[in-house]
Amino acid sequence: MKTIVIIPALNEEGAIADLVRATLEQQVEGVIVVDNGSSDDTADLAANAGALVVSERRRGYGFACAAGVSAAADADILLFLDGDYSSLPEDIPKLVDPIKRGEADLVLGSRFLGHIEPGAMPLHQRFGNWLSAWLMRRLYHMPVTDLGPYRAIRSDLLRALDMQEMTFGWPTEMMVKAAKRHARIVEVPVSWRLRRAGKSKISGTVRGSALAAWYILGVTLRYAVK
Ligand SMILES: Nc1nc2c(ncn2[C@@H]2O[C@H](COP(=O)(O)OP(=O)(O)OP(=O)(O)O)[C@@H](O)[C@H]2O)c(=O)[nH]1
Ligand SMILES: [Mg+2]
Structure with missing residues (x-):
C-alpha cells in the first residue's frame, strides 16, 4: 500500500x-x-x-491538510505529521502497520500511552485532551485516550468523510465522522517532544488554545446530536 505523509507547516524553517x-x-x-x-x-x-511542496494560502490547519489530501491523489494511506518535529518519524510504522495488516482504518497516535518529554505538553493541553478523549469515549464509544495530530488513515475512508472543518476542527471531525461510519479505530503509543524550533501557534498561545478547545468541543458535541 502506498503511504504519503502530509505535513502542514506555517513558519517551520528551523525544523x-x-x-x-x-x-x-x-x-x-x-x-x-x-x-x-x-x-x-x-x-x-x-x-x-x-518533499513535494504544495502551497495553500487560506490560513488554517484544516485547509492545509485538505490541500495535502488533494495533492496525494494516488495514496492508499495518508499520514499526518506536524511540521515542528514534535513527533518522531520513527513512529511511522506503528501508525501504518495496522492499516497495512487490514486491522484498522484510522490509527491515532496517543501521547499519553507513549512518552511525553517533560514540558512538552502544558497542563491546560493535558486537561483539554483528557476531557475531549473522555467525551469521545462517552459519546462515540471510541477507544481513545488523546487527541493528537499524528495519525494515519485509509485514503478511501478520508475521502468519504466529506470534511468540512477547515481550521482547528479538522482532526476532531475526522475522528467523529469515522466513528459514526463504524470505521475500525485503533490507538498506538507515540512519543511527543517540545517543538524543535520556531514559535507555537496553538497550545503555547492563549488564543490558539482557546480556539482549539472551542472547535474540538464544538465539533465533538455537534456531530453527536446530528
Ligand atoms: N497550515 C497551517 N498549519 C498550521 C497553522 N497553525 C499551525 N500550523 C501547523 O500545525 C502544526 C501544529 O501547530 P503548533 O504551533 O506546533 O501547535 P502546538 O503543537 O499545539 O504548539 P507547540 O507545543 O508550540 O508545538 C505545526 O506543524 C504548524 O506549523 C495554520 O494556521 N495553518
Ligand atoms: Mg507543535
Missing part, C-alpha cells in the same frame, strides 16, 4: 528540513509539505530536503 529527511528514511512513498503562507524559508527548505 522542516531535518523532519522531511528523517521522514523519507521511513517506508513511505512520498512527503508533501503544505506551506500555509509561511513568511520564512519553510517551502524552499522542505523542497530541497526532498
Whole structure:
C-alpha cells in the first residue's frame, strides 16, 4: 500500500528540513509539505530536503491538510505529521502497520500511552485532551485516550468523510465522522517532544488554545446530536 505523509507547516524553517529527511528514511512513498503562507524559508527548505511542496494560502490547519489530501491523489494511506518535529518519524510504522495488516482504518497516535518529554505538553493541553478523549469515549464509544495530530488513515475512508472543518476542527471531525461510519479505530503509543524550533501557534498561545478547545468541543458535541 502506498503511504504519503502530509505535513502542514506555517513558519517551520528551523525544523522542516531535518523532519522531511528523517521522514523519507521511513517506508513511505512520498512527503508533501503544505506551506500555509509561511513568511520564512519553510517551502524552499522542505523542497530541497526532498518533499513535494504544495502551497495553500487560506490560513488554517484544516485547509492545509485538505490541500495535502488533494495533492496525494494516488495514496492508499495518508499520514499526518506536524511540521515542528514534535513527533518522531520513527513512529511511522506503528501508525501504518495496522492499516497495512487490514486491522484498522484510522490509527491515532496517543501521547499519553507513549512518552511525553517533560514540558512538552502544558497542563491546560493535558486537561483539554483528557476531557475531549473522555467525551469521545462517552459519546462515540471510541477507544481513545488523546487527541493528537499524528495519525494515519485509509485514503478511501478520508475521502468519504466529506470534511468540512477547515481550521482547528479538522482532526476532531475526522475522528467523529469515522466513528459514526463504524470505521475500525485503533490507538498506538507515540512519543511527543517540545517543538524543535520556531514559535507555537496553538497550545503555547492563549488564543490558539482557546480556539482549539472551542472547535474540538464544538465539533465533538455537534456531530453527536446530528
Ligand atoms: N497550515 C497551517 N498549519 C498550521 C497553522 N497553525 C499551525 N500550523 C501547523 O500545525 C502544526 C501544529 O501547530 P503548533 O504551533 O506546533 O501547535 P502546538 O503543537 O499545539 O504548539 P507547540 O507545543 O508550540 O508545538 C505545526 O506543524 C504548524 O506549523 C495554520 O494556521 N495553518
Ligand atoms: Mg507543535
